[in-house]
Amino acid sequence: MTGTVRLPRITFWRTVFWFIMAAAVYATYVRFVDGLGSSTNLSDEFPWGIWIGFDVLCGVALAAGGFTLAATVHIFNIEKYKPIVRPAILTAFLGYLLVVVALMFDLGRPYRIWHPLIMWNPHSVMFEVGWCVTLYSTVLSLEFAPVVFERFGWRTPLRYVKAIMIPLVIAGVILSTLHQSSLGTLYLILPTKLHALWYSPMLPVMFFVSAIALGLAMTIFESWHSSRAFGRHLELPLLSSLGRVLAVLMLFYLCLRFLDLGKRGVLNLLTVGSIETYLFGLEIALLLTPTFLLFWPRVRQSPLALYLSAVMVVLGMIVNRLNVSITGMERGSGVSYIPAWTEVAVTLGIIAAGFAIFRLAVQHLPIFEEEEKDEPVSAPVYQMAGALGD
Template sequence: MTAAKIVINEIKGYHRFIKFMMVLVGLGALASLVRFIFGLGVTTNLNDTYPWGLWISFDVVTAVPLAAGAFTIGIVAHVFHIKKLEPLVRPAIVTGFLGYSLVCVGLLLDLGQPQRGINVLRYWNIHSPMFEVSMCVMAYTTVLTLEFLHPVAEKFGWHLPLRLLRTLELPFAILAAMISTLHQSTLGTFFLIAVDKLHSLWYNPLLPLQFWLSAIFTGLSIVIFEASLVHKYMGQPDETDLLATLTRIIPWIMGVYLLVKFFALAFLTHGPLFDRPVLLALFVLEIGLGVLTPFCMYLTKKIKTDKKLQLRAASLVIFGLVLNRFNVSMFGMEQPGNMIYAPSLIESLVTIGIIAAHILFFVLIAKYFPVFEHHPETVDYSIPDRMRRIDHGTKHPAGSEAGA
C-alpha cells in the first residue's frame, strides 16, 4: 500500500469532529490566501479610526495569554519542584507551542507588508513596546519549539537530543517565565498610548501589571480546562487530584489581580466611568462573571474533588480573559459618533480557521506523539549517550507505548 493510500485511510478513520476542523482550517487557509492576494483594504473592515481589528484583538492580544499555560505550569512544576504536576506540563507546552505559532501567523496576516516583517531584526527600535513584544514572541516561540522537541525525540528514539532536552528543562522553564513576563505585560503597555481613546474603565497606568497577572491565573485555568476536556473526550487519565493543587494557587493570584484592578479604578483612573451604559455592562460582565464568580468557586472546598466545578470555574476565567482583552483592544476603543468596526467575512474565516487549527493540531499531536504518557514514575532517565534509534525491545523513556 502506498503512503498516499495509508494517509487517506488514516484520515477516513478520524472522528467527524476532526474532519470538520480540517474543513474549517481549509476555509481559513483559503481566506488567508485571498487576503494576501487582494490586500488588507479590500478583505478587511479596518480603517484609519480602527487600524487594529479582530486579528490583533483575538489572534494576538487574546491568544498570547491563552497560551500562557506553558510557562505558568512549567514554573510551578520545575522551579517550585512540584513534580507531581509533571503530567500536566507536556500538554501545556503543546498548547503554548501551537498558540504562539498561530500568533505568528496572525501577525503576518495583519502586517500590510508582511515581507518586511524581517526588518524588526534589522532595525532595532529599543524604545518601542512593539519591538519588545516582537523579539520576545520570537524568542519564546523558539523556546517552546525546543520544549516541544522533547516528545518528538521520544517518539523517534533519539537518545542524545532527549538527554540534552531533559538537562535543559529547568533553564527552559526559567527562560520561558522571564520572556513571558516581559511580553505579557508589554501587551498592556501598547494601550497606554491611547490616553484619549481607551475608556476610563480600562485605561490606567497599571494596565501592564493587570495583563501579566491575568495571564498567569488564566494560564493555570487553561491547564485545568485542557486536562478536563482531554479526559472527557480523548480518554486520557483523570487528573482531578493534580488539578486540585492548581485550584489552591489560582485564587491567590486572582485576589492580587482584583486588588490591583480596584485600586486602579479608585485612585488612578481619570475620567467618567458611568457615561456609557454598554461599556459599563461589559465591564460588570467581565469582572462579575469572568473574575469574581470563578474566584469564589476556586475558594470552595468542593472544587478540590469536583471535576465539573473545576471545568466551570476554568471556563469562566477564560471567558473573562477573552472579554477583558476585547474590552481593552476593541470595545473600549469605540468612539461615540464614529464608524463602528465589525470584522469582515474574510477576517472571521481566518480567525475561525486559526482556532480550528489549534484544536486539530493538538489532537493530532496527542494521537501520534507521547504527550500524555510523561508521568515521573514511568520515565526511565538512564539514557545512553549515543544517538541511535531505540529498539522496540528496549524500554522507552516515556513508557512502552510511546515509541510505537
C-alpha cells in the same frame, strides 16, 4: 485485512471543522490577493481588529500556562504537577506558532516580519514584543523538543536539551514576563483613545497577572477535554489544587483591578449606562463568579464544576483583552468596528487548526505519558537500539 479503505466517520464536529477550514482557505485567498481593504473592516481610524485583539492578544495570554507550569515544576520543584507540564508546553508552543500565523495575515507586508530583528528601535514596545516572542518561540521549541526526541529515540540530542533545560526554563519565564506585560504596555501610549475603565498605568502588571491566571485556567480546560477525548484518567487532585491557586490569583487580580479603578477615581463611570459599562460588567461577572466558586471545596472536587469555572475564567479574560483592544477603543477612535466575515473565518480557522494539531500531537507524541524517571529512553526503544547496534 480486507483491502477496503475505511472512510473517516462523518461527525458533527468534523463537519464543523471542515466547513471552517474551507471558509478560512477562501478568506486567505481574499486576504492575500485583494489585500487588507477587501478582507477586513479595518480603517485608518481603526487599524487593529480581531486579528490583533483576539488572535495575538488572547493567543499569547492563553499560552501562558507553558511558562507558569514549567517554572512551577522545574524551578520551584513542585514535582506533583509534572504530569501536566507537557500538555501546557504543547499548548504554549502551538499558541505561539498560531500567533505568528495570525500576524502573517495582519501585517501589511508579512514577508518583512523579520525586520524588527535587525532594524532596532528600543523605544518601541512592539520591537520588544517582537524580540521576546521570537526568542520565546525558540525556547518553547527546545522545551518541547524532548517529547519529539523521546518519540524517535534520539538519545544524544535528548541529553543535550535536558542539560540546558534549567537555563532554558529561566529564560522562558523572563521572556514571558516581559512580553505578557508588554502587551499591556502597548496601550499605555493611548491615554486619549482607550476608555478610562481599562486605560491604566498598571496595564502591564494586570496583563501579566491575568496571563498567569489564564494559563492555569487553560491547563484545567485542556486536561478536562483531553481526558474526555482520549478516555484518559483525569488528574483531579492535581487540578483541584491548581483550582485553589487559581482562586487566590484571581482574587488578587480582581482586587488589583478595583483598587486601581478607585485610585484613578473612575469608579463613578460604572454608574453611567454606556456600552462600556455593560461590557465591563460582563467581564467582571465572568471573572468574579469562578473566583467565588473556586474557593468552595465542593466545586474544586467536581470535575464538571471545576471545568466550568475554568471556562468562565478563560471567557472573562478573552472579554478583557477584547475590551482593551477593540470595544474600549471604539469611542476614542470615533468609529465602530465589526469584523468582516473574512476576519472571523481566518480567526476560527486558526483556532480549529490549533485544536486539530493538539489532537494529532497527543495521538502521536508522548504528551500525557509519564516521563521516564532516570533513563532518558524507554526500555523497548533501548532494546531496539541495542539490537540495531549488534
